[in-house]
Amino acid sequence: MEAANEPTLQDSISDRLGYVLRRASGVMMGALGVALAEIGLRPVEATILILVGANTGCTQSEISRLLGIKRANMVPLMAGLVNKRLIERYPVDGRSFALSLSLEGVAQRDAADAIMLAHERRFEALFSGQDIEALRVALARIAQLDTAAQE
Amino acid sequence: MEAANEPTLQDSISDRLGYVLRRASGVMMGALGVALAEIGLRPVEATILILVGANTGCTQSEISRLLGIKRANMVPLMAGLVNKRLIERYPVDGRSFALSLSLEGVAQRDAADAIMLAHERRFEALFSGQDIEALRVALARIAQLDTAAQE
DNA sequence: TATTGTTATACTCTATAACTATA
DNA sequence: TATAGTTATAGAGTATAACAATA
Numbered sequence: 001m002e003a004a005n006e007p008t009l010q011d012s013i014s015d016r017l018g019y020v021l022r023r024a025s026g027v028m029m030g031a032l033g034v035a036l037a038e039i040g041l042r043p044v045e046a047t048i049l050i051l052v053g054a055n056t057g058c059t060q061s062e063i064s065r066l067l068g069i070k071r072a073n074m075v076p077l078m079a080g081l082v083n084k085r086l087i088e089r090y091p092v093d094g095r096s097f098a099l100s101l102s103l104e105g106v107a108q109r110d111a112a113d114a115i116m117l118a119h120e121r122r123f124e125a126l127f128s129g130q131d132i133e134a135l136r137v138a139l140a141r142i143a144q145l146d147t148a149a150q151e
Numbered sequence: 152m153e154a155a156n157e158p159t160l161q162d163s164i165s166d167r168l169g170y171v172l173r174r175a176s177g178v179m180m181g182a183l184g185v186a187l188a189e190i191g192l193r194p195v196e197a198t199i200l201i202l203v204g205a206n207t208g209c210t211q212s213e214i215s216r217l218l219g220i221k222r223a224n225m226v227p228l229m230a231g232l233v234n235k236r237l238i239e240r241y242p243v244d245g246r247s248f249a250l251s252l253s254l255e256g257v258a259q260r261d262a263a264d265a266i267m268l269a270h271e272r273r274f275e276a277l278f279s280g281q282d283i284e285a286l287r288v289a290l291a292r293i294a295q296l297d298t299a300a301q302e
Numbered sequence: 303t304a305t306t307g308t309t310a311t312a313c314t315c316t317a318t319a320a321c322t323a324t325a
Numbered sequence: 326t327a328t329a330g331t332t333a334t335a336g337a338g339t340a341t342a343a344c345a346a347t348a
Contacts (some may be wrong), residue, residue: 009202009209009217012202013198013202014291017271017275017286017287018194018270021175021176021289022180024290024293025172028168028173030299042281047170055161062160066178068174072306072307072309073343086179093348095307099197135289136168138282139171139172141177142172148176148181212328221317221329222318222328223318245329
């Protein structure tokens, strides 16, 4: 391919907040997916391991609500982690289960956490400490606007 | 439901940049989707209309590359817009088409643009002018890390 | 009556492989 | 040999409706 053969399009969209937000999210999630694939986890699975580890005895409905994932969609996710022997379930009452990490689950959680921390660091390196904090605050403020009633 | 009946989970995840980025993106895209649904467009369709309007005569492969959408996935998107008589196609050589907005396409583009602008304004209102500019710059810097080779 | 976990299902978005016809 | 448009297909992610068992 010759250089500069392609007439560059006028990019009248990438100055829009919603668009760069979506693209940035995709870039970061994509990179995290690649990094976590090395230990056989997807981002959502790593997130669940971290939350169960920090909330031993919680239920999968509680995890669902916190992550904004529908109960119905959590079923195969949790079943997969139980199947991989990373999470254990014990009945607390007749309809729900207390979740906890298995020994292997703790190890996988720690590995995932290290990968995710390194991943964050690589992106944070693009900014000053002050800027990264401002970015975090700004994004959290937008995220908290989530008005979606959970079903 | 009684208040404070639910034991609040320890949220050890929403301080992570990748996570809040993903959630913020979802919130903003969700709201945009609702707003654009009133004129029967999805965000990606509105984006394509805007880009074709700003680049009369471009091809759908060029739009694909700019938006990071695979050529194969652009086919039904563009077909839908042509079907709705919003975009017109004229052959430029034996294998590609020059795209342009129809009269109705221009009207829809203008309507979409107004909705998207109002949408941006509502989110920008959460921040100072200085902060919003910093946010835009930060997100653009992350988005530009996109190393994904287009197939 | 409301909630938990579940099944089934559908729709969107994304990804790959392969084909054709053209350049 | 590379590119434009296309088809078919598969995998995620997400949405709703409905059900049984339980609170």
